[in-house]
Amino acid sequence: MDIIRKAVFLGLGAISLTKDKADEIVDDLIKRGEVASAERFKTVDRLLKEADRQEKELQRKIDSTVHKAVAELGLATRKDLEEILETLKKIQAEVSSSAKTDAG
Secondary structure, eight states: OOHHHHHHHHTTOSTTOOHHHHHHHHHHHHHTTSSOGGGHHHHHHHHHHHHHHHHHHHHHHHHHHHHHHHHHHTOOOHHHHHHHHHHHHHHHHHHHHHHHHHHO
8 A cells, every 4th residue: 555545544534634634643653663753744745645645635525416316305405496586586676677567
């Protein structure tokens, strides 16, 4: 397993990985001899980038799952509600315009 992925799994995971936590993980890997101390900054950077990638992938999966659940349940989306609101505004404008024409 790639040392960076292993390091992410050793930590709290991508969601809660901070620079301080990445430093701590890499320092631990250095103590265990899995990373050379000369590679510390490079490894921390790689670790943070991998954690960011994993976080984005997790977010993409969550979004996909939520969209699928909304569609399966037949719930209205924000876009659906915005379209309904626009339609109502048009109808209201037409009714208002028609009422003014009839009164005049």
